[in-house]
Amino acid sequence: MPRRGPRDLTLVQQAIAIRAKWPAEHASLSHSVLRWEGRLQPTPLSPPYKVLVVYGMDARPFVWVLDPPLDAGHRERLPHVYSEDRLCLYTPGEWNGSMFIATTIIPWAAEWLFHYEVWKATDRWTGGGHVYAPPDDDLLSFGCAAPKWRSDR
């Protein structure tokens, strides 16, 4: 499991940047884990989704939508999620700890929600993205794979 390295931003730096841009309903910071819980409304006609970001020792932010719960409706699976409906927001290598969560992960989560709503209406994912299906047991949901660097190590 990769650890955050010397070039990575510290959790404090990440937390300050998030606080400056995104109001939190709950936020906490320990020496090893940053948690942010806030609302994202991808369009003015959308619910304010409650989103949870957790960023810990293993150098990758985890993102969940808490409320309203994600709903695949009549379809078998949600698009672009990992196991436990964590959002798949980037391709391995596209994000690293030197990047601010506030200007990448959180806007990407809002964008994910936008395309999720279009998908619910049309059955089509319009956000683009990779089709990636490695032999991995993390492939629990809609062909969305675990990041390769996780299963490799």
Place this chain on the structure above:
Amino acid sequence: MPDPAEELIAELLLGAVELLDLPAELQEAANAVYDDVGLWMSRSLEQGKWHVYAQGSMRLGTVVRPSVDDEYDIDAVAEWAVDKEATSQDELKKTVGEALRSYVEARGGDGPLSPTRCDESSRCWTLRFTGPLHMDVLPAIPDTKAPPTGILLPDREMFRWQHSDPTAYSDWFFDRMARDVLEERKIVAKQAQVNIDDVPTWRVRTALQRVVQAVKLHRTYYFAETPEHRPPSILLTTLVAQAYRGGSSLFGALMDVAANIPSFLQKEGNVYVVKNPIQPEENFADLWGKEPVHVEMFLQWLADLQRTLEETKGTTLGLNDVVKRLAPGFGERAMLKSAQRLGESRARARTAGQLMVTGMGSLGTAGSLAVKDHTFHGA
């Protein structure tokens, strides 16, 4: 400042209307057919000259088909430059029919818009094509009492001549949006990097034309089960053109028009009157005088249009709910396609570095932060 919710609904509605409008290539091909049929008739028929030209929504730039699978329904006038005394309604119609049949034989083929058939109906002939449209051709002669563009048309019983003037009506319609037409032509010319003179009027759509299209579309769905109450397009187009006062978005313009239209329904005695603006003796609402229930249905429909838009604006259940609310009134497949195009345009904007996000997480052209490009992972 424009309301972001209204802007988003307007974007979805506009997308649907664009999908149901006549595409530019088909419009260009149809324009060529008008000229070709006119030439054919003048050459193949011995007596007199013929002029074939667009009328109705085709001339006004307000064509809208009900659904993405439907054919476009466009109109033509085949005007024979002959005196009223020199022909009869019967002869006029037969002459046009024969000429159109020989046209189909001569020009039929596999081209993108080749004529395939000519069918007769009560007052006109319907030309069918290899492409997804049909053209109702109305035989006509000049109305010498209403020069220079007035015409006389056979009525359904082929007995009395009906007065009409599609050219003057369209001049009236275009006069009401002359500045917008010019602005739109400038925009298209700039995009295509051509001279404004190279952008014909039929190439562009103004906000008024879009409002007329959206109103006609909603009318079509609302009265689908009760076609006997369905207000005719000419009545709607006239009322919308009179009630339209500009506006920042299609949403606002539709709400405005729906609210203002009742004040343009004049009453003469007990009869509602919507005068033809260029032939005031003609009442577009003449059916309403005979059956007042039509007026009631018309007002209920306007209220329904406003209610649909208001309720859609009030949702907080997401784009999927917006589409669900608009689909019954504006066509399900067009709305779904429009939503898909909205998603794709946001994805393109992100790739181009132009997608912005607000402090609430709303995505669009407004916001303080540009969304960095990235790739959603997985299928």
